[in-house]
Amino acid sequence: MTPKELSDQLWNQVDRVAKYLLPNGKRESGEWVAGSVGGEAGKSLKVNLQGKKVWQDFAEGDGGDLLDLWVLSRDCGLHQAMQEAKEFLGIKDTDHHFAAKQQKKFSRPKPENIKKFVKKTDDCYDYLESRGITRATAEKFKVSSAVVWSHDEKRELKAIAFPYKRDNELLQVKRISTERPNGKKVIMAEGDCEPCLFGWQTMPKESRAVIICEGEIDCMTYVQYGFPALSVPFGGGKGAKQQWIDFEFHNLDRFEEIWLSLDTDEVGLAAAKEIASRLGEHRCMLVKLPHKDINECLKAGMTDEQVLDVLERAEMFDPEELYSAREFYQDTVDAFYGQEQYLFPTPWSTLNGNFMFREAELTLVNGVNGHGKTEVVGHMTLEAMKHGVKTCVASLELKPGQLLKRLTRQATCVKLPPKNEIESAFNFYDDRLWLFGLTGTAKADRLLEIFEYARKRYGVKLFIIDSLMKCGIGDDDYNAQKAFVDAVCDFKNRTNSHVILVTHSRKGDSEEKPTGKMDVKGSGSITDLTDNLFIIWRNKAREKAIQKQSLNEPLTDKDQSALSAPASMLMLEKQRNGEGWEGGIPLYLDDPSHQFLMADGASPFSYIANMPANDYNEVWMNENVTQY
Structure with missing residues (x-):
């Protein structure tokens, strides 16, 4: 509390x-x-x-x-x-773990031992003065001159004794040598004493904010500057180094704000992160000093105001996912007045006014078997590559050769393209298309692992999964389906990429009318989690009427009605972002190219020539055929 x-x-x-x-x-x-x-x-x-x-x-x-x-x-x-x-x-308090820890009995420094190493000289004050610490500050902390034994030198070295006192009780005495042969300091502490913070004896009784620093002299420096401070007893690092938290946890309840000012090295940062995670990131701030530590700042001549300015600019330990609304001000203005950002458009101008493929989204393409899911996704894929979007396709139902046969037919607009046009298609695929080379049932985790690599290594931003039923998840395992779609959503958000997932419709009574978003096979979480949902529907009644018409068979009123309807419909049943438009557009499948066109008899688009196929054919005729 x-x-x-x-x-x-x-x-x-x-x-x-x-x-x-x-x-x-x-x-x-x-x-x-x-x-x-x-x-x-x-x-x-x-x-x-x-x-x-x-x-x-x-x-x-x-x-x-x-x-x-x-x-x-x-x-x-x-x-x-x-x-x-x-x-x-x-x-x-209900902190039973802490209470259990506190049951351990610690020793207290023995007065007779202290008398042996404490010296009544001014050596400690002279040393501290060389570090910028005044005698008045030193006396607040009750430090004294002392000695430590150097095993290397085989003699006593001059030292400072730092008493660790809390609630007027002496808990520990730590000695640090001021004489340092070969630059090596000697540190000694009393055995079996409670791990605790240094500096409680100078803490204002009403203070609700504190600086926790790394080192007794740093603590004294902050207090000299006029800020309440405590020091960790064992320096930077994590784990056992911060064992003191177990025993000081409730003593720190009083502080609503804790500034962590540890050394600016990697070890100091590790200590700061561990302390913040255990004391509560919501009340901890990371101080970034212009020098190694606060005592170095003092010796460099920093003023009280300059130190206060550094403290006021300390960084919170906010989670990476937490932002102030102000950070999205420009994004909000752009959403109202800027040009809408998108990854690539669809192949159909009749749809692009209401929908385009955006980054960090998941799109489902759903439909009954045989209604053109793979063809319509292939058409979308080519349009993405046309706009320079690198793409990775996991076609788990078609072997790579069969997949590329379909895609190349769509790219060239020819049912049986000559080899030079196949070569042109592969020139178009180069540095734009990668395949997940496994058919059959793939392990979902491995699939996303490969996608992650493709995103990092090659900059792929569009990922196709055809289909969900081939990802190694049972039809009735709704928990696994939700977990997989959750993982896909995490992936597309983390990598700022777009994922198209092909799903199947539940079997209905007939195929005469389009299915809806409630007909997606599997867990309801699939459609709940997706950003966009397309349904492709093929008008088989129209195809039967055309067949009857070609055989000069009489047409019923139902046949006549079917003939006047579109050959296919692409319906956007869900759109979470953008303006949220939902609706459908009529499409007509062109048999030679397997492209879905906006009008019956319209020209497909040649992706290898980057122009409508009719225009490309005319250019080719003019360049290769002699007119007589």
Whole structure:
């Protein structure tokens, strides 16, 4: 529970709290009135009892929330005030793991041992002065001159003794040599003492913010600058280095803001990340100093104002996925007034006014068997490559040669293209098309693993999966289907790519009318998670009527109606983004090219020539056929 949360709980019972803390006060006009924080009778101190959540001592100028009043009236630290307030409210901590840890009994430094290594000289003050630390600051921390034994030198070295005190109890004494032969410092600490933070003895009792730094001298430096600070006992790093958290966890409850100012090296950053993750990233900030540590900043001549400016610019440990709305201001303006960004258009101008393929989206192409799912996806694929979008196709139902036969027929607009046009088609595919070379049932995880590689290695941005039923997931395994589509969505969002997934329709009574989005075979999560859903439908009644007409058989009214209808319909049943338009366009499958055209008898598009096939044929005739 944070101090603010606890204070709010106290305000909910402000009448009780005011009487408890200020027993000689009295109620007057919606306020509890007393002489001072000492609780005697009088009118200088007033606590609002009507929901304003304020109190003020007009004689002394003190004020704040009820925890501040508790600290002053009980003359205790904020940590103790919080403990007492919890007990008063009947709130119990439920951190059983922490409680178990605290049951361990630690030793305390023995006075007789301290006498052996503490020296009554000014050596420590002289050394600290060389680091920019004043004697007044050193005396606040009760440091003293000392000695440590150097096994390398076989002699005692001059040192500083740093006492670790909390709640006036000595928990540890750490000695660090100031004399450093060959640049090597010697550190000694008392055995079997509680891992704890250095600097509690200088902490203002009402402080709700603290800087945690790496090193006793850094802690002293921050305090000299005027900022409350504590130091980790074992330096940077993670794991056992931060064992102190187990025992200081609840002592740090009082702090609503924690600045982590550890060394700027990799080890210091690792320590900062571990401390933030355990103490709560929401209240921790990472300080980025212009020098290695705060003591180096002091020696470089940084002022109090400059240090404050660095602290104010500390970075939060926000999750990568969390952003301020302000960061998307320009994106929002562009959404209203800018040109819509898209990855590539569809092959049909009648649709492009309402839909285009965008980055980071999943599109389903659904339909009954034999209605042209693979052909329409192939047509979309060619259009993507025409616009320079690198594409990877996982055709799990067709071997690569058969897939490329269909695609090349669509690219050249010829049912049996000559070999030179096949070569032209492959020139078109070069550096634009990759295939997942496995047919049959593929493992879904492996498929996405290959896609991830293709995205990173070759910059592929369009991925085709034909089809879901061949991804190694059972037809009735709805949990696995949802998990796979979830993974596909994570992939397309993470890589900013577009995925087209071919799905099948449930079997209905007939094929005479188009299916809908509720007819997609499998888990309902498939359509829930997708961004766009296309359904391709083939008008088989029209095909039968045309066949009857070619045989001069009489046509029924139903046949006549079928003849006047489109050969196929491509229906957009869901569009999450853009303007959300939904609807359908009529299409006509051209037999030689296997392209879907916007009008019966229209010219297909030659992707190898980058022009309509009729224009290409005319150019070819003019260049290769002699007119007589």
